[in-house]
Each structure stands twice: as structure tokens, then as C-alpha cells.
Amino acid sequence: MNGAQIFETAVLVPKWTVSPPESFSLLADKNGTSLKTFWIVLHSIHELTFILAIVFCWKLAPIRNGLLILFAIHFAVRAWTLAYFAPNIIDFQKAAETPGAGENLLSRASLWQTLNYVRVGIYIAISIGLIPLCIKLFNLRYK
Numbered sequence: 001m002n003g004a005q006i007f008e009t010a011v012l013v014p015k016w017t018v019s020p021p022e023s024f025s026l027l028a029d030k031n032g033t034s035l036k037t038f039w040i041v042l043h044s045i046h047e048l049t050f051i052l053a054i055v056f057c058w059k060l061a062p063i064r065n066g067l068l069i070l071f072a073i074h075f076a077v078r079a080w081t082l083a084y085f086a087p088n089i090i091d092f093q094k095a096a097e098t099p100g101a102g103e104n105l106l107s108r109a110s111l112w113q114t115l116n117y118v119r120v121g122i123y124i125a126i127s128i129g130l131i132p133l134c135i136k137l138f139n140l141r142y143k
Contacts, residue, residue: 005120017113020105024096066133
């Protein structure tokens with residue numbers, strides 16, 4: 001998931017934020033690079049896997065607690081995504097399909113891009129936070 005986020009942030013986002021609303025055509029579902037289905041499927045698999053990890057590690061308190069903290073952060077960022085990023089992408093797609101639609105598109109796209117760097121950074125930090133938990137899990141000895 002991090003690889004796809006980094007690719008999208010480094011390659012696609014700069015292309016569609018460069019000169020709105022013309023550059024928003026890249027977001028159009030009919031002929032653009034809409035990744036809506038990809039992200040819905042990927043996030044669903046990621047969240048299901050995260051929840052399963054919590055379930056399977058429930059009796060391992062230090063690992064469970066770490067997973068719960070990371071999942072809470074993940075959940076907060078997902079809520080932010082659904083509240084801010086997704087509605088704005090939908091607005092940008094509409095602006096691409098409706099000439100003259102939308103106000104302050106360049107500043108809105110620029111803010112979206114900047115906040116996306118923060119969002120992707122948090123997701124990467126969550127993934128890095130899983131590494132010590134994995135190491136701790138692999139070092140457990142069962143009697």
C-alpha cells in the first residue's frame with residue numbers, strides 16, 4: 001500500500017494538480033487515471049488484515065496494545081481521508097467534466113497535495129511502527 005501511495009504522490013498527483021481544471025481530466029473516470037476501485041479494494045484488504053492481526057494477537061498484550069494504537073491512528077487518517085480527500089477528489093473530477101466549475105481550484109489542489117504529503121507520511125509511519133511489533137512477535141518463545 002505504501003508503494004502505491006508513494007507512486008501516486010510522486011507521479012500522478014503532481015500531474016493533475018499542475019494546472020486545474022484542465023489537468024483534472026486525468027482524474028476523470030471515463031478516460032483518466034481514476035484509482036477509486038483500486039484504493040477501495042486495497043484499503044479493504046489492508047484493514048481486514050489489520051483487524052485479523054489484532055484478533056490473532058489479542059492474548060499477547062504488548063503486541064495487541066501496539067496494534068490497537070497503530071490501528072487507532074490508521075482509523076483517524078482513514079476518517080480524514082473520507083471527510084476531506086475523497087470529497088475533494090470528487091469535486092475535482094466534476095470540475096474536469098464541467099468547464100468553468102469550481103472556485104479557487106489551484107489553491108484547493110495545492111492544499112490537497114500538501115496535506116496528502118502529511119497523510120502519506122503518517123501511513124508510512126504506521127507501517128514502520130509495525131516493524132518492532134513483528135520483531136517482538138517473532139522473538140516470543142512458547143513454553
